[in-house]
Amino acid sequence: MSSWIELLTENFDALASGFWVTCRLVVGSFLLAAIVGTFVAALRVAPSKWLQRAGGVYVETFRNIPLLVLLFIAYFGLRRAGLPINTWTAGISALGLYTAAYVAEVLRSGVFAVSRGQIEAALSLGFDQRETLRRIVLPQAMRTVISPLGSITIAMIKNSVIVGGAVAINDLLKESRIIASRTFETEAAFFWAAVGYLLLTVAATLAIRRLEHRYAIRR
Amino acid sequence: MGYLFDPDNWEWLVTENNFQFLLEGFLVNVQIALIALVCSLILGLALALGRLSRNKPFAFVVGLWVDVWRNLPVLLVILYVYLAMPTSWRDFYEDVAPPFLSEAVQSGRVFAALLALVLYNSAVLAEIMRAGIQSLDRGQNEAAVALGLTYWQRMRLVILPQGLRRMLPATVSQLITLNKDTTLVYIIAIEEVSRRGRILTGFNFFGGVQAPLLQVFLVIGLMFIVTNLALSRLSRRLEIRERRRSGTTVRPIEGLEDQVATAEAR
Numbered sequence: 001m002s003s004w005i006e007l008l009t010e011n012f013d014a015l016a017s018g019f020w021v022t023c024r025l026v027v028g029s030f031l032l033a034a035i036v037g038t039f040v041a042a043l044r045v046a047p048s049k050w051l052q053r054a055g056g057v058y059v060e061t062f063r064n065i066p067l068l069v070l071l072f073i074a075y076f077g078l079r080r081a082g083l084p085i086n087t088w089t090a091g092i093s094a095l096g097l098y099t100a101a102y103v104a105e106v107l108r109s110g111v112f113a114v115s116r117g118q119i120e121a122a123l124s125l126g127f128d129q130r131e132t133l134r135r136i137v138l139p140q141a142m143r144t145v146i147s148p149l150g151s152i153t154i155a156m157i158k159n160s161v162i163v164g165g166a167v168a169i170n171d172l173l174k175e176s177r178i179i180a181s182r183t184f185e186t187e188a189a190f191f192w193a194a195v196g197y198l199l200l201t202v203a204a205t206l207a208i209r210r211l212e213h214r215y216a217i218r219r
Numbered sequence: 220m221g222y223l224f225d226p227d228n229w230e231w232l233v234t235e236n237n238f239q240f241l242l243e244g245f246l247v248n249v250q251i252a253l254i255a256l257v258c259s260l261i262l263g264l265a266l267a268l269g270r271l272s273r274n275k276p277f278a279f280v281v282g283l284w285v286d287v288w289r290n291l292p293v294l295l296v297i298l299y300v301y302l303a304m305p306t307s308w309r310d311f312y313e314d315v316a317p318p319f320l321s322e323a324v325q326s327g328r329v330f331a332a333l334l335a336l337v338l339y340n341s342a343v344l345a346e347i348m349r350a351g352i353q354s355l356d357r358g359q360n361e362a363a364v365a366l367g368l369t370y371w372q373r374m375r376l377v378i379l380p381q382g383l384r385r386m387l388p389a390t391v392s393q394l395i396t397l398n399k400d401t402t403l404v405y406i407i408a409i410e411e412v413s414r415r416g417r418i419l420t421g422f423n424f425f426g427g428v429q430a431p432l433l434q435v436f437l438v439i440g441l442m443f444i445v446t447n448l449a450l451s452r453l454s455r456r457l458e459i460r461e462r463r464r465s466g467t468t469v470r471p472i473e474g475l476e477d478q479v480a481t482a483e484a485r
Contacts, residue, residue: 060444063447064395064447064448065399065443066400066402066443068403068413069402069413069439069440069443070440072416073437073440076420076436077436077437078433081433082222154290158290158292158293159292161293161295173295177298186303190295190299190302190303193295194295197290197291198287198290
């Protein structure tokens with residue numbers, strides 16, 4: 001056990017930099033996923049059939065394709081095609097666009113979970129379509145989607161590992177693999193990487209629980 | 220766009236047996252997913268029942284086990300299990316692997332991949348099953364107790380048939396996730412579809428590039444989209460048929476791992 005702690009103290013800088021890289025990757029992808037996801041969800045509840053269909057195609061494509069394949073397309077594929085895309089752009093856009101499909105589904109279901117009566121009441125009170133959406137539907141939808149959005153965030157933290165596995169971004173797992181192959185202490189190196197990821201997922205879980213406690217609607 | 224649809228860049232698909240080569244690789248993914256699914260369902264049920272056990276310390280330990288595996292990235296688990304597994308286990312697997320599996324699935328590395336996928340997915344499925352069982356009305360269990368059924372009779376005849384029916388949609392989306400996750404075993408050099416894609420697009424003996432990477436991986440992605448869409452259609456079909464037959468409504472369980480909670484449209 002003492003050798004495990006020694007491994008941590010000796011390689012703390014490398015592990016910490018990997019941890020920081022993972023954090024940046026997660027935050028960047030989350031922002032992208034939130035923006036694109038909201039946009040796609042808006043398409044899916046739009047009044048036009050064609051816009052709805054376009055949103056549906058996006059969701060079904062990105063939800064059913066493995067993230068690894070998406071990464072290969074986004075990085076190696078586009079590079080071979082002559083587009084000088086860098087690792088961070090490829091990593092964040094693959095992870096972000098992949099997660100956006102899930103975000104869109106959750107947001108859409110949140111909008112549909114607001115009962116029809118609410119919308120009818122708002123319209124009969126003289127709110128127009130846009131105002132009804134902004135003042136009546138969205139505030140209620142936001143509250144129902146907190147916990148599913150939370151589990152998507154946690155899944156995204158775990159999926160960020162795949163980015164480091166496929167393209168050259170030195171995230172936490174990559175750093176610990178480097179340490180493992182240098183010191184041959186595989187178990188200890190992976191143990192500390194696992195601790196790092198558990199720290200992130202547990203922190204996210206606690207944050208979501210707090211948000212839920214404050215805003216979520218209990219049924 | 221010109222690059223993408225240029226016929227020269229699609230020529231690889233019809234030359235020699237490239238497409239068959241990819242398809243055989245995809246079959247490896249499917250086999251791994253199926254074996255891992257069956258094992259995870261069995262282990263997941265055991266874990267779910269363990270977590271719901273009356274014996275509090277036991278339930279706590281099982282809960283801890285489930286939470287740890289569920290919150291670790293699969294790729295890390297695959298790598299770790301592969302590196303930590305004794306060679307004797309791999310040899311054992313190579314000895315007992317049935318010959319009807321693809322050659323790539325009979326290699327000892329696959330045992331590590333399977334073990335990792337089962338560890339992760341059984342934990343996720345255990346949570347889905349627990350939520351399914353707990354969403355049942357208390358009265359069901361109480362009535363079964365009042366009728367004098369033993370624990371196993373209650374589970375087999377009353378609780379599980381209802382609870383498992385409710386978790387069908389969540390289980391199918393986990394199966395889709397599992398199917399996608401099988402591409403990750405490329406990291407321990409199992410020759411499945413994404414590794415075969417890399418082989419196809421790698422440099423050949425003379426230093427020239429063989430097939431364009433973008434197109435190859437688009438085809439691989441399409442294989443996954445087709446199978447996963449078929450799976451979700453199938454589950455929708457099953458759900459509707461079940462609903463019509465039993466006259467009950469199935470409420471999806473929300474808030475689980477990497478899957479979308481679909482609120483019922485009202």
